[in-house]
Amino acid sequence: xxxxxxxxxxxxxxxxxxxxxxxxxxxxxxxxxxxxxxxxxxxxxxxxxxxxxxxxxxxxxxxxxxxxxxxxxxxxxxxxxxxxxxxxxxxxxxxxxxxxxxxxxxxxxxxxxxxxxxxxxxxxxxxxxxxxxxxxxxxxxxxxxxxxxxxxxxxxxxxxxxxxx
Amino acid sequence: xxxxxxxxxxxxxxxxxxxxxxxxxxxxxxxxxxxxxxxxxxxxxxxxxxxxxxxxxxxxxxxxxxxxxxxxxxxxxxxxxxxxxxxxxxxxxxxxxxxxxxxxxxxxxxxxxxxxxxxxxxxxxxxxxxxxxxxxxxxxxxxxxxxxxxxxxxxxxxxxxxxxxxxxxxxxxxxxxxxxxxxxxxxxxxxxxxxxxxxxxxxxxxxxxxxxxxxxxxxxxxxxxxxxxxxxxxxxxxxxxxxxxxxxxxxxxxxxxxxxxxxxxxxxxxxxxxxxxxxxxxxxxxxxxxxxxxxxxxxxxxxxxxxxxxxxxxxxxxxxxxxxxxxxxxxxxxxxxxxxxxxxxxxxxxxxxxxxxxxxxxxxxxxxxxxxxxxxxxxxxxxxxxxxxxxxxxxxxxxxxxxxxxxxxxxxxxxxxxxxxxxxxxxxxxxxxxxxxxxxxxxxxxxxxxxxxxxxxxxxxxxxxxxxxxxxxxxxxxxxxxxxxxxxxxxxxx
Numbered sequence: 308x309x310x311x312x313x314x315x316x317x318x319x320x321x322x323x324x325x326x327x328x329x330x331x332x333x334x335x336x337x338x339x340x341x342x343x344x345x346x347x348x349x350x351x352x353x354x355x356x357x358x359x360x361x362x363x364x365x366x367x368x369x370x371x372x373x374x375x376x377x378x379x380x381x382x383x384x385x386x387x388x389x390x391x392x393x394x395x396x397x398x399x400x401x402x403x404x405x406x407x408x409x410x411x412x413x414x415x416x417x418x419x420x421x422x423x424x425x426x427x428x429x430x431x432x433x434x435x436x437x438x439x440x441x442x443x444x445x446x447x448x449x450x451x452x453x454x455x456x457x458x459x460x461x462x463x464x465x466x467x468x469x470x471x472x
Numbered sequence: 473x474x475x476x477x478x479x480x481x482x483x484x485x486x487x488x489x490x491x492x493x494x495x496x497x498x499x500x501x502x503x504x505x506x507x508x509x510x511x512x513x514x515x516x517x518x519x520x521x522x523x524x525x526x527x528x529x530x531x532x533x534x535x536x537x538x539x540x541x542x543x544x545x546x547x548x549x550x551x552x553x554x555x556x557x558x559x560x561x562x563x564x565x566x567x568x569x570x571x572x573x574x575x576x577x578x579x580x581x582x583x584x585x586x587x588x589x590x591x592x593x594x595x596x597x598x599x600x601x602x603x604x605x606x607x608x609x610x611x612x613x614x615x616x617x618x619x620x621x622x623x624x625x626x627x628x629x630x631x632x633x634x635x636x637x638x639x640x641x642x643x644x645x646x647x648x649x650x651x652x653x654x655x656x657x658x659x660x661x662x663x664x665x666x667x668x669x670x671x672x673x674x675x676x677x678x679x680x681x682x683x684x685x686x687x688x689x690x691x692x693x694x695x696x697x698x699x700x701x702x703x704x705x706x707x708x709x710x711x712x713x714x715x716x717x718x719x720x721x722x723x724x725x726x727x728x729x730x731x732x733x734x735x736x737x738x739x740x741x742x743x744x745x746x747x748x749x750x751x752x753x754x755x756x757x758x759x760x761x762x763x764x765x766x767x768x769x770x771x772x773x774x775x776x777x778x779x780x781x782x783x784x785x786x787x788x789x790x791x792x793x794x795x796x797x798x799x800x801x802x803x804x805x806x807x808x809x810x811x812x813x814x815x816x817x818x819x820x821x822x823x824x825x826x827x828x829x830x831x832x833x834x835x836x837x838x839x840x841x842x843x844x845x846x847x848x849x850x851x852x853x854x855x856x857x858x859x860x861x862x863x864x865x866x867x868x869x870x871x872x873x874x875x876x877x878x879x880x881x882x883x884x885x886x887x888x889x890x891x892x893x894x895x896x897x898x899x900x901x902x903x904x905x906x907x908x909x910x911x912x913x914x915x916x917x918x919x920x921x922x923x924x925x926x927x928x929x930x931x932x933x934x935x936x937x938x939x940x941x942x943x944x945x946x947x948x949x950x951x952x953x954x955x956x957x958x959x960x961x962x963x964x965x966x
Contacts, residue, residue, distance in 0.1 A: 356783075358891050358929065360833035361860055384783065400783050400893055437682035437832075439860065444682070446859035448957050451680045 349423060350375045351410070354387040355401035362401035364443025365413050372416035374405075394462050397433035408432070413441035418455050418468050429457040432467055440472070514549030519558040525565045529554060529579075531624070531638060532572040538689065540670030545637040546573070552637030552694055553663040553715060557622060561646035562613040570604040577633060579607060580625035580901070581642070582754060583736055583922045585615060588902045588945035588965075595625040595901070595946060596871065612940075616738030616904075616920065617646030619661065619711045619756045627871065627960070631717050631952035635685055639663065639715040648739040648758075653810035657707035657760055660700060662692050664751070664795065665715045682832065682860075683780060683894060684718025684951040690774060692796045700772070700798045702763040705806040708798075709733075710759050714751040718951045720895070720925075721751040722777045725761060725798065726770040731809060734758035737904035737920025739814035744917065748775065752897035752925040754950035760809060767800035780894040781928040816918040819906055819935045822885040826876065829889040830896045830926070830949065830959060833863050861958035862892075862949065868958030874944070875961035883937040890926040896959065898932070899923040899950040905936035923950050938965045 351374045355362035366378045381387060387402045388395075391409035399412025406423055409431030422432055433456050434441060440450030450472045457467040513534075518527050534547040548554025559565055571577050576598045586592040592609035599605045620642040624633040641661050648654060668687040679686050692698050702708045710730075714721050723730065729745040736756050749757055773792040858868050867875070878884060885908065888898045904920040910932050926932045948960030 356893055358831065359893055360831050364834065364860070398780075398783055436680050438680050439682060444860045446861055446957075448858065448861050449681070453680075 348374050348420075349406040350377065351403050351405045351419075352377045352379060353401055353403040353410075354379045354381050354384055356381065356384050359400045361413070361437060361443050364445075365401065366443075368413075368442035369416050369419070372420075374416065374419070376403075392430050392458075392460055392462075393433060394458050394464065397435045397456055397458060397464065399433065399435055400437055411435070413437065413443050414455055415442050415468075415470070421468075427457065428459070430460045432457055441470070513547070513551045515555055516551070517556045517558060520560060520563045520565070523560070523563055525557070525559045525563050525567070527557060527565070527567040528570065529567065529622070529640065530570045530572055531577050531633075533574075538667060538670040543670045545667075546633055547637055548640055552639070553665060554622070554638070554640035556661055557640055557642040559611065559642070559644055561611055561615040561617065561644055564610050565608065567607040568604055569599055569607065571599045571601055573633075574601055575626075575629055576600050577624045577626050577629070577638070578605070579622055581607075581609075582621035582623060582899075582901075583618065583756070583904070584611070584620055584642075584644075585902065585904065585940070586611065587941040587943055589941070589943035593902060593945070596944065598626060611644065615644055615646060617644055617648040618734055618736070618738040618920075619643055619713055619758065621713055621715065621754065621756065623715070627869065628956050631681070631685065631956045634715070634952050635668070635687070635717040637665070637667070639665065639713075641711075641713050641715075643711070647814055648734055651810050651813060653707070653808055654709065654733065654760075654813075656807050657709035658702070659709040659711065661711045661713070662796070663694075663713050663715050664719075664721050665691050665694070666717075666719045667691060681953040681957060684953040686716070686719045690793055690795055692772075697794050698796050700796050701801045702761060702798055703802040703804045704763050704767055704800055705804045706763040706802075707807040707809070708761040708763070710761060711756070712749070712751060712759065713756045714753050716753050718753060718779075718953060720753075720777045720779050721749075721795075722775040723749045723751065723795070724773050724775055724792075726773065727765045728761050728770060728798075730759040730761065732757060732759055733810070733813055735919040736922045739816075740917060740919050741813055741815050742917065743809055743811075743813065750777070750925065752895070752923060752950065753952065754897060754899050754923040755921075755925070761798070762807075762809065763800060764806075765800075769800075770798045772796040772798060779928075783893045816906070816920060818918065819937050820883045822883050822935055823879075825885040825887060827887045827889060828864050828898075828947075828961070829866075829891050830862065830864055830898070831891045832861065832893075833866070834858075834860055858958060862954045863958060864961045867961075869946075869948070869955075869960035869962075871962065873962060874964045876947075877964045877966060878938050880938055880940075880942050880965050883935065886934050886936065888924070888926050888932045888934060890928055890930050893928055895925060895927045895951075896954060897923050897925045897950040898934075898947065900934075900936065900947045900963075901945040902941060902965075903936050903938055905934040908933040908935050942966050 357380050366376045369376050393411045403410040411433035414432045414434045438451040438453035439446045452472045454469050455467045456464050458464050529548040533544045536545045545552050580595050581593045586609045591607050622640040622642050624638050666687040667689040730749050732744040772795045774795050775792050861868050890896050904922050906918050907915050911930050942965050945963050948955045
């Protein structure tokens with residue numbers, strides 16, 4: 308159960324989140340079949356709010372690329388982001404963990420695999436915002452260029468990979 | 473009488489390059505203040521005469537400068553914001569739009585109670601590049617006085633065109649302006665608009681179309697930190713328009729209350745002093761400022777605001793930004809605040825309640841391709857849908873599909889539900905509404921609104937009577953990137 312305390316929001320959001328916390332559930336049981344057939348990649352745990360319409364798209368992308376993913380609904384994903392040290396200005400919708408690294412947002416599976424192979428001295432990768440055309444964000448409305456950033460525990464940020472339109 | 477801001481010029485429209493160093497807005501402010509004046513553009517104000525407003529707006533790309541180098545801005549008559557349009561209730565309005573852009577455009581008369589059809593507030597028509605269109609309509613004699621907003625509404629391009637600089641404030645003179653204390657105030661229209669930097673690097677940091685694009689350059693009437701003057705004892709009427717694409721303004725004036733006298737659709741009943749005023753894109757407000765403090769300079773601030781509350785993001789900016797500076801100059805005998813304004817009558821009991829749920833999702837969409845959303849997941853555009861975008865009640869905008877049919881003359885409650893991780897300002901064309909409650913809590917005072925902020929996770933109940941004008945129009949999110957990405961529905965009034 309990953310429903311967590313809520314803080315750092317305005318009062319009305321606290322009220323709503325208080326209600327949401329009761330309803331928060333761990334979902335991910337439906338991925339057992341995918342797990343069984345997945346290659347031996349480190350398991351991923353992904354945290355999202357119930358109302359996120361694109362986070363499950365990323366989970367499916369990761370599963371399609373061989374990762375075992377636990378998809379966890381939480382009341383306040385901000386708590387997870389702070390625990391994992393995701394810089395606020397790199398925030399996206401969902402936050403995930405793999406092998407001690409944080410993954411923020413719609414980071415492509417290929418970048419995650421390179422992270423796990425090279426193990427650079429970073430706290431994690433982030434794709435800030437929700438760029439159109441990134442994994443789980445495929446859209447007939449268009450594509451946006453995006454840059455996956457690496458960040459350290461001390462908040463240093465660098466470019467990890469660039470993706471053209 | 474409208475008093476233009478003291479000019480500390482403006483977006484470098486028509487200027488030669490100011491130097492190409494990449495500088496932040498604060499430094500740019502200093503650069504701009506010492507720069508030469510821009511070349512004259514069209515008139516800053518276009519007004520009606522003798523009951524007829526004969527106006528022309530030319531939409532064009534205009535060379536200008538932004539920090540980091542030259543940039544192409546979108547302008548009306550060479551200006552961003554475009555000229556202030558000023559008309560009276562009861563006027564005949566003729567407005568020729570000439571399109572000198574390389575893409576289609578059109579106009580929306582945001583907030584006006586005029587027909588949604590023909591040559592009036594018809595957002596379904598499109599003016600091709602090189603073309604022109606003559607908008608023509610008559611404002612009712614009892615049309616509320618207020619601050620309205622003329623901007624493009626070309627589906628798919630609205631955000632690009634407004635973010636690029638296309639907007640004009642439209643003042644309708646009438647009842648509110650005749651209240652003596654209001655008439656005695658010095659009036660200034662403030663168009664709040666952010667611009668991308670010349671490099672556009674902010675987009676790479678995630679402030680893209682899904683969140684709605686914001687720019688780091690905050691301008692008021694196209695100027696960075698312009699000066700406003702108030703005499704000791706005087707009253708200043710600030711008429712505020714959020715003409716930004718996605719940016720919220722959380723306004724506060726150091727040392728002073730902002731005394732609210734009008735919202736989107738016109739006057740409220742009783743002046744209401746505020747410490748802060750939150751304006752979502754498309755919203756307007758009139759506030760009075762009393763010159764009752766120690767003479768000096770006071771900053772009009774934009775305070776940090778978090779508009780993606782369920783993403784766990786920090787506010788994009790964590791410190792107040794200065795929008796303009798109010799300075800005391802001279803003294804007048806103290807002017808009183810008005811005690812009462814104009815009653816806002818309660819609307820009739822609603823005949824029915826509808827529910828509109830806004831979200832981002834793998835949408836079904838254009839051209840009647842309706843599919844199970846479950847089939848869309850992961851594969852994105854499998855089955856020919858729109859893929860990721862925004863939806864109302866599960867459906868992305870389709871101009872050929874009528875989503876909501878209402879009876880002319882009827883009153884309805886609409887429950888606007890934001891089931892998303894970010895805020896959505898909801899805008900309805902043609903008919904003003906009243907907000908009944910937010911998150912179950914009744915509103916303190918009735919106000920005429922056409923745009924209401926529905927925060928992430930929030931529910932807002934509005935009440936609207938569909939008066940006078942049958943026809944087809946729209947409701948949508950006024951974060952214009954969201955509108956272009958599908959968060960819009962078609963309303964048929966019949």
